[in-house]
Amino acid sequence: MMTKIDTSFSVASKMSKAPHAVVIGAGLGGLASAMRLGARGYRVTVIDRLDVPGGRGSCLWRDGHRFDLGPTIVTVPQVFKELWAACGRDFHKEVEVTALDPFYEIRWPDGSTFSARQSIEAMKSEVSRLSPGDLAGYEKFLDDSEKRYWFGFEDLGRRSMHRLRDLITTLPKFIRLRADRSVYAHAARRVKDERLRMALSFHPLFIGGDPFNVTSMYILVSHLEKNFGVHYAQGGVAAIAQAMAGVIEDQGGLMRMETEVDEILIKGNRAHGVRLKSGEIVTADIxxxxxxxxxxxxxxxxxxxxxxxxxxxxxxxxxxxxxxxxYFGTKGTAHKWKDVGHHTILNGPRYKGLINDIFLNGKLSDDMSLYVHRPSVTDPGVAPEGDDTFYVLSPVPHLGHKTPVDWSAEKDAYLAKMTKILDEQLLPGFAAHIGPSEVFTPETFRDRYLSPFGTGFSIEPRILQSAWFRPHNVSEEVAGLYLTGAGTHPGAGLPGVIASAEVLSQLVPDPEVVKT
Structure with a gap:
């Protein structure tokens, strides 16, 4: 079970004279940044308003059921391995990850299915079964995905894009790779079957993007899956966050949980610390x-x-x-629904229409598409023996549209619709077994995570909101301030968030040159 971080930890004496870095937020980006700064020789204090580390990657326990609140998959475990190595440690000795096969199953209203696998031969077999005439196009799509991976993730995603010349020098490559084309448009050029187009284009939704408008650079996810696989962290992503907090404390850093920052303090156009909600001032060099x-x-x-x-x-x-x-637990169902695996995607009757309602029209539709997470098939510790734990997610409009959804009025009706879909299409009779239950709406994200407009993934990763156009890892507003996490470069998703800390570490000066 998740334990709280000991906030009474005393900073090691050997770190007392090191430059001080204050990290606002113990989400995965903040924790990764703190680890890298601690490894560089900074004295680090991490401040977070929640009672446990992880931010969106934290969890709740209810009657023996663990509800993983945010990310559920680890697509590039290498970024964690590299992060731990930068701290002189071995990730795989501290966190257990399990490779999944299949990665997930996609189901359509007509009864057809598609299982994503790591084996290229298995994937070709699935494509041929679903749409034999699209096999050649699928192979071209994989080649396209790999090219964008090397450029978009290994190149741009792991270096700063805060200077305009960084953008200018990359424009020719963006043009050659048709970054102006959307993910869906690129998939549609390669395959004809609408189901397969959806299967190859929905991934931007995992990082908060509209597949019909997000740049085609994000088809790189298909290469990530094929090359690295899809993994699950035993104990959930919260276990990774807990291990990260442990590294920070071992480095001499301080975790201050249940403590909220009210303002970044600026003097002479330079950040020099923070003021807490309590009124306490915490000074810092960065x-x-x-x-x-x-x-x-x-x-x-x-x-x-x-x-x-x-x-x-x-x-x-x-x-x-x-x-x-x-999030809900079910009692006595561990051996029910044997055809339901770890990850399932249930498509509604519309794809583009539903996406438009969510992103453009700001309208709460009657239909929905669902992502269903059933971790108990891989991690018995997520539920009491014989029980199950589920997480069912539906993308909905954020709260910034002209007429935002009033979730206090709509929540129960929307939950009833979701229950009906799950009962009819995936988990027949499950409602009779429901135990503990929690519902998060955009209003919860706004209030719990202080997320603008209650969004799940910050600024959408459109082409003119990515790279140089995105908030930079080093602030252009004030010296001594750095940004990490989903809202900055390179973007949302576990690999992107962890990479943001790597980029930040490249920008922060060495401790010996920092003046207090």
Whole structure:
């Protein structure tokens, strides 16, 4: 079971004279940044308003059921291995990850299915079974995906894009790779079957993007899956967060949980610490914000003039969708629904129409598509013996649309629709077995994570909101301030968030040259 971090930890005496870095937020980006800074020789304090580390990657326990609140898959475990190695440690000795096969199953209303696998031969077999005429196009799509992986992830995603010349020098490659084309448009050029087009294009939804508008660079996810596989961390992503917090404390860092930052303090156009909600001032040589980039600029820097990330610009930005997530346990069902695996995607009757309602129209539709997480088939510790634990997610509009959804009025009706779909299409009779239950709406994300407009993934990763156009890892508003996490470069998703800390570490000066 998740334990709270000991907030009474005393900073080791050997670190007492080292430059001080304050990290706002113990999400995975903040924890990864703190680890890298600690390894560099900084004295680090991490401050978070929740009682356990992990942010969206934390968990709740209810009657013996563990509800993993946010990310559920690990697609590039190598980024964690490299992070731990930078701290002189071995990730696989501290966190157990299990490779999944199949990765997930996609189901359509007509009864057809598609299972994503790591084996290229298994994937070709699935494509041939679903749409034999699209096999050649699928093979071309995989080649396209690999090219974009090497450029988009291993190159751009692991270095800073804060200078305009960084953008200018990459434009020719963007043009050659048709980054102006959407993920769906690229899939549609390669395959004809609409089901297969969906199977190859839905991945941006995992990082808050509209597949019909997000740049085709994100087809690189197909190569990530094929090359690295899809994994599950035993104990959930929360176990990774707990291990990260342990590394920080071993380095001499301090975890201050249940403590909220009210404002970033700025003097002479340089960040020099933070003021807490309690009124306490914590001085620092550098400040790292793992709070959402929008919240960082609009709220934590509310008393400082900003020339780029103004309130007007932030409110004009395209933001990721909101999430309606139902966490529930079921009693005595461990051997029921044997055809339901770890990850299942249930498609509604519409694809583009539903996406448009969510991202463009801001409308809560009657139909829905669902992602169902059943970790108990891989991790027995997630539920009492003989029971199951589920996480069911439906993308919905964020709260920033002209007429936002009133979830206090709509939650029960939407939950009833979700229950009906699950009963009819995946888990017949499950409602009679339900035990503990929690529901998160966009309003929960707004209040729990201080997420602008209750979004699930910060700023949407469209082409003009990515790379140089995204909030930079080193702030252009004030010296000594750095950003990490989903709202900054390279973007959302576990690999992107962990990579943001790697990029940040490249930008922060060596401790010996930092002046207090």
């Amino acid at each position: 400040v790292v914000s793992n709070a959402d980039a929008g919240f960082t600029y609009e709220t934590l820097m509310r008393n400082h003039d900003r020339h780029r990330w103004t309130r007007k610009k932030l409110h004009k930005a395209r933001w990721s969708m909101g999430l309606f997530v139902w």
